Amino acid sequence: MEVASYVPVLIQVLLAVFMAVAILSASHLFGQRARGNYIKDAAYECGLPAEGKIHPKFSVKFYVVAMLFILFDIEVVFLIPWVLIYREFLAAHLPILLPVFFFLFILTVGLIYEMKKGGLKWER
Amino acid sequence: MDWIDILLKVVFAFLMVMVVMTMAGYSVLAERKIASWIQGRVGPNRTALPGLSSIPVLGPMLVKMGIWQPLADGVKFLFKEDPIPGHVKKFYYVLAPMISLAPALITMVVLPFGVYYVDGQAMPLVLANVDIGILFILAVSSLGVYGIVIGGWAANSKYPFYGGIRSSAQMISYELAMGMSILPVLMWANGPAGGLGDLTLYNVVTSQQAVWLVFWMPVPAFVFLVSLFAETNRMPFDAPESETELVGGFHTEYGSFKFGLYFVAEYAHMIIGSAVFTLLFLGGWQLFPTFGILPDWVANPWAGWGWIGSVLSVLVFIGKLLFFIVFFIWVRWTLPRFRYDQIMNLGWKYLVPIALACIFIYALIIAGWDLMVAVENTPAEVVQPDGQVVTQQEDLITH
Numbered sequence: 001m002e003v004a005s006y007v008p009v010l011i012q013v014l015l016a017v018f019m020a021v022a023i024l025s026a027s028h029l030f031g032q033r034a035r036g037n038y039i040k041d042a043a044y045e046c047g048l049p050a051e052g053k054i055h056p057k058f059s060v061k062f063y064v065v066a067m068l069f070i071l072f073d074i075e076v077v078f079l080i081p082w083v084l085i086y087r088e089f090l091a092a093h094l095p096i097l098l099p100v101f102f103f104l105f106i107l108t109v110g111l112i113y114e115m116k117k118g119g120l121k122w123e124r
Numbered sequence: 125m126d127w128i129d130i131l132l133k134v135v136f137a138f139l140m141v142m143v144v145m146t147m148a149g150y151s152v153l154a155e156r157k158i159a160s161w162i163q164g165r166v167g168p169n170r171t172a173l174p175g176l177s178s179i180p181v182l183g184p185m186l187v188k189m190g191i192w193q194p195l196a197d198g199v200k201f202l203f204k205e206d207p208i209p210g211h212v213k214k215f216y217y218v219l220a221p222m223i224s225l226a227p228a229l230i231t232m233v234v235l236p237f238g239v240y241y242v243d244g245q246a247m248p249l250v251l252a253n254v255d256i257g258i259l260f261i262l263a264v265s266s267l268g269v270y271g272i273v274i275g276g277w278a279a280n281s282k283y284p285f286y287g288g289i290r291s292s293a294q295m296i297s298y299e300l301a302m303g304m305s306i307l308p309v310l311m312w313a314n315g316p317a318g319g320l321g322d323l324t325l326y327n328v329v330t331s332q333q334a335v336w337l338v339f340w341m342p343v344p345a346f347v348f349l350v351s352l353f354a355e356t357n358r359m360p361f362d363a364p365e366s367e368t369e370l371v372g373g374f375h376t377e378y379g380s381f382k383f384g385l386y387f388v389a390e391y392a393h394m395i396i397g398s399a400v401f402t403l404l405f406l407g408g409w410q411l412f413p414t415f416g417i418l419p420d421w422v423a424n425p426w427a428g429w430g431w432i433g434s435v436l437s438v439l440v441f442i443g444k445l446l447f448f449i450v451f452f453i454w455v456r457w458t459l460p461r462f463r464y465d466q467i468m469n470l471g472w473k474y475l476v477p478i479a480l481a482c483i484f485i486y487a488l489i490i491a492g493w494d495l496m497v498a499v500e501n502t503p504a505e506v507v508q509p510d511g512q513v514v515t516q517q518e519d520l521i522t523h
Contacts (some may be wrong), residue, residue: 008133008252009233009260015137016229019145020222020385027381031206041210043281044376054211054280062293065468069296072476076303079483080259083311084323086487090494091316097491101484108480120472122465 064119075107137251141229147449148391149194155453157190162457168193201384209377216278221378221385224271228392231261235399236326238409238438241427248326249434257324258310261400262303265355268393269295272357275386276374287373290464291357297471298354298361304479305347308486309337309404316494325400329408333423336413338405344482345405347475352397354471356390359456361467398448399441406444409437 043050082100089096114120153168160167168190177183177192186192208214234257236248254260269292276288310323313331328337338345354361362373370376375386407413410423426433462470 005252005254007130008137009230009254011130011134011137012230012233012251013226015134015141016226017222019141019229020225023381023385024218024222027202027204027384028206030202031204031380034205034207036207036210040207043209043211043279044371045282046371050281052282054282055277055285056282058286058289062289065293065297065472068472069300072300073296073303076300076307079307080310080323083307084314086311087314087316087490087494090491091498097487100487104480104484111477111480115473120468122468 061122068114068119071110072107075103078103133251137233140232140251144229144232144392144395145388147395148388149198151391151394151449151453152197152387153190153194154449155456156193158450158453159457162454171196198384201381204380206380206382211280212377213278213280216274217377218382220271220275220278221382221389222271223274224268225385225389225392227264227267227271228389228396231264231396232399234260234325235396236324236329236403236408237399237441238434239424240431240434246330246424246427248324248329249438250326253324253326255322255324257322257326258306258328258400258404259323261325261396262299265393265396266295266299268389271386271389272374275378279374279377281377283370283372284374284376287370287376290370291374294361294464294467294471295355295357297468298351298475301347301471301475301479302351302355304476304483305344305351306404307479307483308341308344311483311486311490312337312341316498325403325408329403329410332407332413333410333420334414334416336405336407336410339413341405341482341486343478344486345401347479347482348404349401350470350475352401353452353455354467356393356397356452358390358394358452360459360462362461394449394452395445398445398452401448402441402444408444409441411440 043054045051079100082096086096086100157167159165169188171190171192172183172187173192173195177187208217233251234254236250236253238249239246240249241247272291272295273288276284276286276291279285309328313328314322315331353359375383378386402408407423411425412418412422414420414422421427424433424437426436429436
């Protein structure tokens, strides 16, 4: 498919950015002006003075989830070309079922392994 | 491509953005109305427009329905003070809502929303008929998470920060299940005839003429739907903004139209998500599935009706879309919020394995189906020129 069919995509991207910028500028332009005070410039924690660090520590689990996501998402991306030609290959009697099942098997083993290792345990 | 063409495309793109934004605005109204009906209240019924609301019967009725409420909300957002608190990271604070809105508006470019006929040839009504279709939607809509993460981080405040972190983990987890759940669909949509393989949603819709995929693949459809709720941060999954733990979540420090952009983006994502679900599993603009026994015109009764047929197909599509928006709202006011560890467990320990199992099972079923069809279409015995009889069916099966 030629590049020209992607022109509407470019237009849409520019339009989306334009819309967002236009809305925010309009809001800035027409919005009321009010005097600031120190309460407005403080972090909101239900009206109490903010305590502790502004960016507190958070669980390492979030990193684990992010890394697992990258691993599995890449494997899903690998599967997309397969699903496109799967039936075509079957019709042409090319071996496609077992090789990909081997791939999926490794994926499954990986998922089971990280579950057994407790990589996805959130209780505690 | 000359300038008139491009100008026309800009106008169409603008119109579509306007339609989706209006739908987003009125989904907010629908949300408030349905919420109040579920809770035995009346909902917004006061906002009146000076001229129009004094029309005898129609005016008060529209006011009762709250038709002018989204307009009033928009104007209120516009004229409110637009504060940038002193403690935030200013650049990212302003950037984040824009990043949140943009993907929702960009993904609609590859969504086909109807069909038209040129010389009997069916063509999709779509802004950009590119062959990466669904991949583009997955890629761009996942950028929405940046809006939330950057917003939460730029607010320089504890609870928005937690909200952003939680939201990012939740959204990427469910994206996995979502991506896996559409693989069987694509597998089925790209038939055995060679050279047809592409990822356009139009291809998926036309493959559903015989049977909508929600009947043929109910489990992937369910996985996709649940992931959709999580991706749009809708109610059973709205941990990023759970008021009881995190004040207002990632948009605690936002006000005025910056908050409004987050709000519109959430509803725009909901609309786009419903549209994708409709296209993937509910036959898009097709009226009824034929189930292989009804005549073909049941699916597209407007095939010969010219532009009226196109309009009807768009209306059918929008009808299915609205059903899903109401479904989203209905679920929100019915189910309580899940706890965060429950959300992550559901995503990783249930939806991902189920989606994976679906890939296995449907790969086998489709292989079996194709083999059956191939066997049926092959003559049982073929006499070759040298008089030898070859049984082709056995030949096929051994492959």
